[in-house]
Amino acid sequence: MAQPFKPESLVLGxxxxxxxxxxxxxxxxSVDLLGTLRRWWPATLVLWGFLELYRSYADARTGRSQ
Numbered sequence: 001m002a003q004p005f006k007p008e009s010l011v012l013g014x015x016x017x018x019x020x021x022x023x024x025x026x027x028x029x030s031v032d033l034l035g036t037l038r039r040w041w042p043a044t045l046v047l048w049g050f051l052e053l054y055r056s057y058a059d060a061r062t063g064r065s066q
Contacts (some may be wrong), residue, residue, distance in 0.1 A: 007051055015044075 026033035 007054060009045065027056060 022031060022033055022036060025031040
């Protein structure tokens with residue numbers, strides 16, 4: 001039986017790729033990594049909240065509870 005789709009795993013993978021790209025660009029001198037992280041860290045909280053709402057909605061539709 002196929003496992004249900006988990007958006008958290010997709011987001012984690014994309015976040016790791018993005019962090020790796022930023023780190024590489026920082027090492028090449030193209031981007032200020034710390035400045036970028038300082039500016040955009042609240043976006044991770046927004047994304048986390050969105051994923052929690054999505055999971056709650058999906059659980060309610062399938063009748064599962066936490």
